[in-house]
Amino acid sequence: MSMPLGDRPKPLHLYIRTFGCQMNEYDSLRVRRLLAPLGYEPVADIEEADLIFLNTCSVREKAEQKVLSFIGALRRLKERKPHLKIVAAGCVAQQLGEKLLNRFDHLDAVVGTRGVGSIAQVLEKIELEGVRSVCMPEENPPEPDEGGREMFGSGDLTAPVTVMQGCNNFCTYCIVPYVRGPERSRPVADILHEIECLEASGVREVLLLGQNVNSYGSGLSDRITFAGLIRRIAENTGILRIRFTTSHPKDLTDDLMGCFAGVDKLCKHLHLPVQSGSDAVLARMRRRYTASDYMAKVERLRSICPDIALTSDVIVGFPGETGEDFRKTMDLLERVRFDNLFSFRYSDRPGTQAAGFADKVDPKIGLQRLIELQAYQAEVTQQKNLAEIGLVREVLVEGASKASNGQMSGRTTHNRIVNFDAPSDLCGKIQRVEITGAYSHSLKGDIMGWVDDSACPETNILNRKVLTFPKPC
Numbered sequence: 001m002s003m004p005l006g007d008r009p010k011p012l013h014l015y016i017r018t019f020g021c022q023m024n025e026y027d028s029l030r031v032r033r034l035l036a037p038l039g040y041e042p043v044a045d046i047e048e049a050d051l052i053f054l055n056t057c058s059v060r061e062k063a064e065q066k067v068l069s070f071i072g073a074l075r076r077l078k079e080r081k082p083h084l085k086i087v088a089a090g091c092v093a094q095q096l097g098e099k100l101l102n103r104f105d106h107l108d109a110v111v112g113t114r115g116v117g118s119i120a121q122v123l124e125k126i127e128l129e130g131v132r133s134v135c136m137p138e139e140n141p142p143e144p145d146e147g148g149r150e151m152f153g154s155g156d157l158t159a160p161v162t163v164m165q166g167c168n169n170f171c172t173y174c175i176v177p178y179v180r181g182p183e184r185s186r187p188v189a190d191i192l193h194e195i196e197c198l199e200a201s202g203v204r205e206v207l208l209l210g211q212n213v214n215s216y217g218s219g220l221s222d223r224i225t226f227a228g229l230i231r232r233i234a235e236n237t238g239i240l241r242i243r244f245t246t247s248h249p250k251d252l253t254d255d256l257m258g259c260f261a262g263v264d265k266l267c268k269h270l271h272l273p274v275q276s277g278s279d280a281v282l283a284r285m286r287r288r289y290t291a292s293d294y295m296a297k298v299e300r301l302r303s304i305c306p307d308i309a310l311t312s313d314v315i316v317g318f319p320g321e322t323g324e325d326f327r328k329t330m331d332l333l334e335r336v337r338f339d340n341l342f343s344f345r346y347s348d349r350p351g352t353q354a355a356g357f358a359d360k361v362d363p364k365i366g367l368q369r370l371i372e373l374q375a376y377q378a379e380v381t382q383q384k385n386l387a388e389i390g391l392v393r394e395v396l397v398e399g400a401s402k403a404s405n406g407q408m409s410g411r412t413t414h415n416r417i418v419n420f421d422a423p424s425d426l427c428g429k430i431q432r433v434e435i436t437g438a439y440s441h442s443l444k445g446d447i448m449g450w451v452d453d454s455a456c457p458e459t460n461i462l463n464r465k466v467l468t469f470p471k472p473c
C-alpha cells in the first residue's frame with residue numbers, strides 16, 4: 001500500500017492533458033484547483049508528473065482514437081515510474097467506464113463527466129486502498145464553491161465560466177446528451193460570485209460555457225433567460241468583456257440578439273452551428289430548423305448588429321447526404337459568408353442514432369466535399385481578414401504573441417487575433433490598434449491609443465474614452 005497523499009513529500013506534480021471542447025478545458029481547471037490543497041502543482045513536462053490527468057473527448061472518431069493511443073503510449077512511462085498515477089476523465093471515460101480500465105492495465109482510475117468534482121476522493125482511494133477505481137456518479141454532486149480566485153490566480157486574463165451543462169436536444173449524430181446528461185443551469189448568484197472572484201484575480205474577459213447556452217435558466221427558481229444573465233453580468237461585475245458558446249440556432253431569441261447591440265461588454269462574435277444547408281439532412285440530424293430558418297436568424301442578427309462576426313460548424317458526408325444536399329450547404333455558405341468555420345467529415349459515434357443510419361456516404365466522397373468546402377471557406381476568411389486592413393479595432397492585450405517573436409498579441413471583439421509591438425505592461429488593457437496586415441489566421445497592427453476601461457462605480461458601465469498612446473501613468 002502506498003503512502004497516503006497527505007504524507008507524501010510536496011509538491012506533487014500534476015500533468016493535465018485536455019482533449020476536445022472548452023467544457024473539458026473548464027473541468028481541467030477545476031481539477032487543478034481541487035488538487036492544489038493536496039499539494040499538486042501543475043507541470044508542463046509529462047516526464048516530471050506524479051499524476052497524469054487526461055480529460056478525454058469522444059465527439060469524433062478521430063478525437064477518440066487520439067485519446068486511446070495517448071493512453072496506450074503512457075504504459076512505458078508508468079513502467080519507468082511505478083508510483084505514477086494515471087486518471088482518465090471526460091467523455092470517453094464516461095462512455096467506456098470499466099471497459100477503459102480493463103483495456104489499459106496501467107490506468108489507475110476512470111472518472112465520468114459528473115465525477116470531476118470528486119477527483120480528490122478518487123485519488124485518496126487509490127492511494128489508501130491501493131485499488132484501481134471507476135467513479136461514475138449518476139447525478140452531478142452539488143457544485144463545490146469554485147472559488148475563482150484560487151482557481152485562476154495564475155495571471156490568466158481570460159477564463160471560462162460554465163453556466164449550464166448537459167443537453168436535451170439529442171441531435172442524431174451527437175453523444176453529448178448521453179455523456180453529459182440533461183440540461184442543468186447554475187444559479188445566477190453562483191455565476192456572479194465566480195466572476196467576481198475571477199475579476200479580483202486579474203481576469204478581464206469571461207467565456208460563458210454551456211452545450212446550449214440559449215437554454216440557460218430552465219429549471220432554475222430564478223426566472224431568468226440567457227440574455228438576462230448576460231445583462232446581470234455586465235451590470236454587476238467589472239469584467240471588461242463577455243463571450244459565450246455554444247448556441248443552438250432554434251433557441252436564438254430576439255432578446256439575445258439585442259444584447260449584441262445593447263450590451264457594450266458583450267463581444268460582437270456569435271458561433272452559431274448550422275451543420276448543413278440541406279433541409280433533408282437537417283431533419284435527419286434532428287436539428288429542428290430549416291436552412292431558411294437559419295438564414296432568417298442571420299439576417300435578423302445582422303439587422304440588429306451589422307458588423308457582428310459569425311462562425312459556424314458544418315458536418316459533411318452525413319448519412320444520406322447527396323451531391324445536391326452538399327451543394328445546398330455550399331449555397332448557404334455563400335449566402336452567409338462566415339468569418340470562420342469549423343468543418344468535419346461525418347464519422348459514426350457508437351451509441352448515437354446516426355450510427356445506425358443506412359446510406360453511409362463513401363468516405364472518399366466525404367473527403368472531397370470537405371476539401372472543397374474548406375478551400376472555399378479559407379478564401380472567404382482571407383478576404384474578411386484583408387478587409388480589416390486600415391480599420392482601427394479595440395484589442396484586449398493578452399500576452400506575448402505565440403506566432404510573432406517579441407510582439408504582443410490580443411483579440412478584437414470579433415475574435416480575430418492581432419499581433420503588434422507593445423510593452424508587456426499593457427497586458428489586460430484594451431488598446432486601439434490600426435490593422436496593417438492580414439494573414440489566414442491572424443492580423444498585424446500598430447497601436448493607436450488605449451481605451452480607459454475604468455468603470456463608473458455606481459453603474460459599473462465602462463468609460464469608453466479613447467486616449468492617445470502612450471498611456472499616462
Ligand code: SF4
Nearest residue numbers: 167169170171174176
Ligand atoms: S445541441 Fe445537438 S450537437 Fe449540440 S450538444 Fe446538444 S445534441 Fe449535441
